[in-house]
Amino acid sequence: MADREQTQFDDTNKIKSISILLKTDLRKQLYQLQFVLAEQIAEINVDDAASDSDEEAAAASEQEWKFWRTQPVTPLGIKVAKGKNGPIEENKHIEQLKQEPYELPDGFSWSEINVSHDEQLKELYTFLNENYVEDNDNMFRFDYSMPLLQWALCSPGWTPKWHVVIRHTESREIAGFYSAAPIKIKVYDKELPMIESNFLCVHKNFRLRRLTPKLIAELYRRVNLSGIFQGVNTAGVLLPGVVGKCLYWHRLINVEKLLSVGFTQLGRRMTLQMMKEMYQLPKTTRVRGFREMRESDIPKALTLLTQYLKTFDLSPVLTQEEFQYLCQNRPNIVRSFVVEQENGEITDFVSYYHLLTTVLNHQQHKTLNICYLYYYAASRTSLSDLINDCLVEAHKSDCDVFNALDVMDNRKFFRQLKFGEGDGILNYYIYNWQCPRINSEKIGLLLL
Numbered sequence: 001m002a003d004r005e006q007t008q009f010d011d012t013n014k015i016k017s018i019s020i021l022l023k024t025d026l027r028k029q030l031y032q033l034q035f036v037l038a039e040q041i042a043e044i045n046v047d048d049a050a051s052d053s054d055e056e057a058a059a060a061s062e063q064e065w066k067f068w069r070t071q072p073v074t075p076l077g078i079k080v081a082k083g084k085n086g087p088i089e090e091n092k093h094i095e096q097l098k099q100e101p102y103e104l105p106d107g108f109s110w111s112e113i114n115v116s117h118d119e120q121l122k123e124l125y126t127f128l129n130e131n132y133v134e135d136n137d138n139m140f141r142f143d144y145s146m147p148l149l150q151w152a153l154c155s156p157g158w159t160p161k162w163h164v165v166i167r168h169t170e171s172r173e174i175a176g177f178y179s180a181a182p183i184k185i186k187v188y189d190k191e192l193p194m195i196e197s198n199f200l201c202v203h204k205n206f207r208l209r210r211l212t213p214k215l216i217a218e219l220y221r222r223v224n225l226s227g228i229f230q231g232v233n234t235a236g237v238l239l240p241g242v243v244g245k246c247l248y249w250h251r252l253i254n255v256e257k258l259l260s261v262g263f264t265q266l267g268r269r270m271t272l273q274m275m276k277e278m279y280q281l282p283k284t285t286r287v288r289g290f291r292e293m294r295e296s297d298i299p300k301a302l303t304l305l306t307q308y309l310k311t312f313d314l315s316p317v318l319t320q321e322e323f324q325y326l327c328q329n330r331p332n333i334v335r336s337f338v339v340e341q342e343n344g345e346i347t348d349f350v351s352y353y354h355l356l357t358t359v360l361n362h363q364q365h366k367t368l369n370i371c372y373l374y375y376y377a378a379s380r381t382s383l384s385d386l387i388n389d390c391l392v393e394a395h396k397s398d399c400d401v402f403n404a405l406d407v408m409d410n411r412k413f414f415r416q417l418k419f420g421e422g423d424g425i426l427n428y429y430i431y432n433w434q435c436p437r438i439n440s441e442k443i444g445l446l447l448l
C-alpha cells in the first residue's frame with residue numbers, strides 16, 4: 001500500500017514552475033541555454049574545475065556584468081578556497097566614502113519614503129503590487145500586503161534612509177525601490193553586522209534603463225556611511241556574489257484551487273478526488289502540548305533557535321528584541337507555535353509566515369494564500385510531526401499551498417509530508433564577502 005501511494009504521489013508531483021514564489025524571472029529560460037553552452041565549455045576544457053557548476057560557467061561567459069564587475073563580489077566561475085572567509089574590500093573610514101548620492105539619468109531623482117505613514121506605505125504597496133516579482137508566464141505576482149510589507153521593512157534598527165526610492169521627476173511616480181535593514185550574520189566561523197536587502201524593484205515602464213545599478217550602489221553608499229560593509233540578499237537570478245543555491249518545495253493544500261489556477265497539474269492516472277484525498281490533512285494537531293507561542297515563551301524559544309542556528313554556515317544571530325519582532329504571533333502575517341511538555345518545559349518551536357500572491361487574469365480566483373516555513377528548532381518532537389501540525393494550522397487559516405526551501409533540515413520531512421519539488425531556484429548572496437559555497441542544508445537564514 002505504501003509503495004502504491006508513493007507511486008501515485010510521484011506521478012502527481014509535477015508542480016508547475018511558479019517562479020514568482022521562487023523569486024525567479026525570465027532568466028530561467030536563459031539557464032537552459034546556459035546549460036547547453038556549459039556542456040560545450042566542459043567538452044573544450046574538462047580539467048578546468050574553477051567554477052562551481054556548469055550553469056555558472058555559462059552565465060559567467062554569457063554576460064558582460066557591466067555593473068557587477070565593478071562591485072566587491074566574487075565573480076561567477078571562481079571557486080573560493082576552503083578556509084577563506086573575509087571581506088573583499090576592507091572597511092573604509094567615513095571620509096573615504098562618497099558623500100553625495102549617485103547621479104541619476106535625466107528625468108529621475110532620489111526621493112524619500114516613510115512607511116510608518118499609512119499613505120506612503122500605501123504608495124509603496126501599490127508600486128510593488130503592480131511591479132514586483134512575477135513568474136515566467138506572467139500568471140502570478142507577489143502581493144505583500146501593507147501590514148506584511150511594514151513588518152518586513154521595519155525590523156529593529158530600520159531607518160527610512162535605507163528605503164531608497166527613485167522617482168520619475170515629472171510624474172512623481174515611484175520608478176524604483178530597494179531596501180535594507182540591519183542584521184547580525186554568522187558566516188562560517190565569523191559573526192558580523194550586515195544588512196539584509198530586499199524589495200529590489202523597477203517600475204515596468206522604466207526597465208532596462210540601468211536604474212538597478214543606481215539603486216544598489218546608492219543603497220550600499222548609505223549603508224557604508226553607517227559603518228556597515230557587508231549585506232545578504234536572495235534572488236532567483238544567478239549573479240556574481242552568489243554563495244548558495246536553494247530550491248523551493250511545495251505542499252499542496254487546496255488542491256482544487258491550485259489545479260484551477262495552473263499552479264499544479266492533475267497527475268497521470270489521477271482523478272481530482274484521488275488527488276484531494278492524497279493531500280487531505282487531519283482536522284486537528286497531533287503533537288501533545290503543541291500550541292501558539294506566547295510572549296512568555298519567547299526567551300526559551302529563542303534559546304532553542306539560537307542553539308540550532310549555530311549549526312549552520314550561514315544564519316542570523318538574533319537578539320531577543322529581533323526574535324520577538326520576527327516571530328511573535330501577528331494575525332495573517334506570522335504564526336509561531338511551541339511544544340510545551342507536561343512539566344511546562346518548552347522543547348520545540350516552529351513558525352511560518354503568510355504571503356499572498358496575485359493570480360493574474362483568472363476569472364474566479366484573484367489571490368493565492370501561501371504560507372512559507374520560517375524559523376524552527378526541534379529538540380524533542382520529530383521534525384515531521386512538528387511541521388505536520390504546522391500544515392494543519394496553515395490549512396485552518398485558509399492556506400492554499402505551504403512552501404519551504406530545501407534549507408536547514410527540511411529535506412528530512414519533505415517526502416513524508418508530501419512536499420513536491422518545484423523547479424525554481426533561490427540564490428543566496430553576500431555583498432563584499434569571499435567564502436566557499438554553502439550547501440543548502442547548511443543555510444539557516446530565511447529572508448522575507
Ligand SMILES: CC(C)(COP(=O)(O)OP(=O)(O)OC[C@H]1O[C@@H](n2cnc3c(N)ncnc32)[C@H](O)[C@@H]1OP(=O)(O)O)[C@@H](O)C(=O)NCCC(=O)NCCS
Nearest residue numbers: 065066067068132133200201202207208209210211212235
Ligand atoms: C530585477 C529588476 C529590478 C531589474 O531591472 P532592469 O530594468 O531589468 O535592469 P537595469 O537595466 O535597471 O539593470 C541591469 C543590471 O541589473 C542587474 N540585475 C538584474 N536583476 C538583478 C537582481 N535581481 N539583483 C541584482 N542585480 C540585478 C543586471 O545583472 C544588470 O547588471 P550587469 O550589467 O552587471 O549585468 C526588474 O526587472 C524588476 O523590478 N523585476 C521585478 C522585481 C524583481 O524581480 N526584483 C528582484 C527580486 S530579487
